[in-house]
Amino acid sequence: MSESSLISLAVTILLLPLVGFFIVLLFGKRFEHLYKLEVGIISVALLLSIYAGFVKLTSYVNDTIIAQFTWIDLGNVPTIGHLTVNLGIMIDNVTIIMLFVVTLISALVHYFSIAYMKGDIRFSRYFAYLGIFTFSMLGIVIADNLLMIYIFWELVGLSSYLLIGFWYEKKSASDAGMKAFLTNRIGDIGMFIGILILFTNYHTFSFTEIFNHISNGVVPFGSNGWLTAAGILVFMGAIGKSAQMPLHVWLPDAMEGPTPVSALIHAATMVAAGVYLVARIFAMLTADAMLVIAVVGAVTSIFAASIALTQNDIKKVLAYSTVSQLGYMVMALGVGAYTFAFFHLVTHAFFKGLLFLGSGSVIHSMHHEQDMRNMGGLKRKMPITYITFLIATLAISGIPFTSGFLSKDGLLAGTWAFGNLTGHYLIPIIGFTVALMTAFYMFRLVIMTFHGEPRNQHKYDHAHESPKLMTIPLIILASLSIFIFYTPNPVAPADGWFYNWVKAPQTVVPEEARFEFMKSESHEIEGTVNNDSHGGSGSGSATITHSEMYEHAMHAVHYPAMILSIILAGLGILFAFLMYHWKKIDADKLAEKLKPLYNLSYNKWYVDEIYSFLFIERLLDFSRFISWFDATIVDGIVNYSATFTRGVANITGWFDTYIVDGLVNFTAFVSGFVGLSFRKMQTGKVQTYIVYVVFSVIIILLVLRPF
């Protein structure tokens, strides 16, 4: 299979769901069973992407395949020269793994949804939306340039909007959809500015070309500061999409959507797009940008974990857990643990998808009950759901022999190494604390839902194991949460194939803007620790790899980190059992004791309220003010000038009538008056005239008398 046919294969995988979307959307109402077409399409896409992955990883494992085409040709632009906007497809190992992850989870969610969404009035519409979501997500995955990522980024936002607000009759659902879209847009603006900075300087959106320019020493506007800014701004897109602080607020609300959607979009794939984006621009991140990213990730992870501790809605706990885990991944990228960040993205996609689907199974059988306080003891009724759920919980808690253990352990080791190298110890401390908290709240969830006695007997009695269409996806995902799919050695991810497929790209940032440990000299000092060649997947002929010293540091802390994380996870699980299973510690009393902290956590640190008060209300006030200003002041001036003109016109009119015309009339009046007075003499009677004549003659005679 040639490279070009691999590209056409990827394009086919990309376009299939889109075709499904259009067909099902347009004709879904007429043909009830059309959703099967969409399900079939996604299954084909899954098979194709497995095949593509097989080809890529066996024949072209170290190659990056790029195909570009001209989308917009702006001709011969003055001062720049011939300017075109190119789009293109890039296939490397990360792409191919993501293709597999996305199509797999999407396909499983499709199957699961057939049962879960049964009887919904917009059943086929739902599958159409899943189709466009899959299309947009795949678009992000195979893009070779920032513009295309941005395009599909927004399309993903659209499908997320449509699916969160799927039950739009509920105001809370349409609110949540809107909130998701708008919150994401805030991040997107930053991302767009970042992209503009890069385009303005390099006149290209392509990753490889941008990296080439930077590695040639051309930094934006001639300053490393701008490079940092570009990195952070593009990362803002990830803040929005991956629900990082401070734009995390939309994700918990997004749980208003159907639960399979939460599994697909808001746990496994879309929210991971942010992490994926940061991974894509990893090579151009300066030390400052990375530090910012690490801090944002760390703060997000502990912040979200602290909220997850006290939530009672099963989906809310999972939502905050997702935010927290996404924070982990972002943090890992920030500290330079590229491979483990991506590894965690993949494993998290599987086990978090599983957790959401499992919770969907529970919610489905409990007739849309989501409050854990009404659950309990479900393990007897729903054994398959319980076991698969438990496996996922173990994975997210980082218990050995699970996939989560592999990725999380490596990730934590990465933060520790980073702490050792740079002195930023707060980040690993946060990382390990979150590991403890994660284990605690996840087991709290499992115990409250599946263990103990039923708290709501009525609902419990009606609960039942879900149909096969729902349990089989659970089983598939549960098996993918076992270590064996990633590495033969359950404690050493580095021995696995995954580790060999995904290499951190070589940084292209100017030396002075890198971390100490990433500078080229370190190569000389440290020598080769790892015998891997670490050829950056992007550009060839790498003489120095940035990560040697870092790899070395990571190896040094690998076992301590592993042991520490196992101990912390165990502690977390122990506390969970003590409090919720054996009831040795009274959870309510503890909550009472730590009332302020509990309230803070329970109310999600009041972030929503603060945002609502600070931004949304103020913005609406401001818009009302502008509207008032427009109607009263601006239009007022217009109307006033009209009134003023009319006033002037009135005065002019008065002046004209009474002064100018008055003079004319006065003249007429005078002559009229004179006429009036002389009129009396003109009686029309000859006799009178004769009198006048006589008197006139007398007067004339008197006057002309000669003496």
Next chain:
Amino acid sequence: MVEVGLTHFLVVSAFLFAFGLYAIITRKNAILVLMGVELVLNAANINFVAFSRYSNYGLNGQLMALFVIVLAAAEAAIALAIVLNIYKTFGHVNVDEIDNLKE
């Protein structure tokens, strides 16, 4: 006894003129106005004859007087005819009220 001279004639003539004028001005009856005109004409005749007698213009004055008498006769004839017509039309001969050329 004062001899009758030019002055006496002129005085008589002036009186006659004045009466005639008075009749023209004050009378409403067209006939009377016409009579006033006759008086004025005759006053003029007296003046003509008197001036002719007391100066050396020959018979110019008398001639002019004869001419006026003829003229007056013609005038009276036409004027009386008009007055008759007016009377026929309006039913009266009051000069003040005759202000229409048609009924």
Next chain:
Amino acid sequence: MQGFPLLTLLTFIPIFGMIIVLLLPKSAENNVKYTTLAVTSIQLVLAIVMILNFDYSAGGVFEVSSFQFIEKVAWIQIPDVAFLGTLKIDYFLGVDGLSAPLVLLSTIIFFIATFSSWTIKKSPKGYFAMYLLLNAATMGVFVSLDFFLFFVFWEVMLLPMYFLIGIWGGPRKEYAAIKFFIYTMLGGVFMLITMIGLYFSATEVLADGTQAYTFNLLALMNQNNYLTDGILSPSNPDNWRFMAYIGLFVAFAVKIPMFPFHTWLPDAHVEAPTPISVVLAGVLLKLGTYGILRISFPIFPDITRELMWYIGLFGVINIVYGALAAMAQKDYKKLIAYSSISHMGYVLLGMASLSSVGINGAIFQMFNHGTITAMLFLIVGIIYDRAHTRGLNDFGGLANQMPIYTGFVTVAFFAAVGLPGLSGWVSEALVFVGAFGVESIRTITMIGMLGILLGAGYMLWTLQRVYLGTLPEKWKELKDVDARELAMLVPLTIIVVVLGIFPSFVLNIMTTSVNSLVDFLSTTLN
């Protein structure tokens, strides 16, 4: 196509149609409508013929030779007028990459608005006569290359518009019509003054070798044609050129409409009947920005460069201010009107960049705004026809009652929001790329990006209030779109989607011209 008077036909077929309409008896309502439809369809076909025969590589803008479909005859030519010399006004038509997309847009919008006019009840004969006159005048503005001719068409446009709003409008139609009329007239006065100033400042060599003052736009763009002592000559030390530029700009700004000259727009839109709103937003607003590109920029390149920051600033104010004002509206149509103001801000911002990318984006945005806003006004019209109210808070849950309609609404709204894959985004992105690339307006461009967020805010909020949620009892009777309405919405939807994916269809028409315009601006008087 040599010798075929394509542009004359485009411009005067509506006049011909108007005469037919006026000759038809009052009772022949349907004949009146079909005549109009025939006229607009012929126009559409002519415009497509024009685009098919268009030479994409011809620059146009300031060279007569690279204009296409030129028609030039002397219109008024009187030799030896007292102190003027030869008085000469040409009937001079032609298109280049700047005007061709807009001609195409106008024909599309007028064609679709004809369908929308189908339901006009009140004396259709008069309505369609006015409609055709408006059509002719608009077309004339886009194809004139003689300032005098341009001005004539510009002013002729006012008259039918005044009657269309003033007679066929809503409750406050008189107020709106007069406001519109006076406002535009005010702009026209400024334009007239500038035009006369330019006339007495530049001369052109006639065929017989003598020099004469000129209204020819292309001659006015050539700085060598200016007299040394002309009042608006570049060499004139007094700053009259600056004043003239401002005056001309105000004339166009009123039409755009640019803050603070925009307040006629919401009133006009709210009162105008749906098809007239469609034409007003779809075509007439573009005349302002087109005028700036066609006249202000090339004739006054020096002042343009001096003032670009301010133009950009006003663009950004339009974007943000329009969006904020839209957010607070309770009347559906007013909201769309303000969103129009916001979207025209992008055009201004793109033009202010004076860069190829930005101006391409600006023209493309004109085109896209034309189609998208036309859709939005049709959408408002459809709901108003059925419910007889436009209050945003009076509705809810229409998505279930009118699903097909809501589908179109979603496409139109997301196009207006600037969702990639739909045409609006491509032009917005190009505008931002262009504007961001220019250092002086970089900061305000970033402020302008708030428009992306605010636009999404008010649009989605509207979508939620009107279409999502639960359906009030009183709207249970509303019917979904009928065939006539589909005939209006479907073509526009197709245009919006296709241009979102393949923007080159329209962009290729303009790129060469835009590049030569930018080149001209950056080299002249430098």
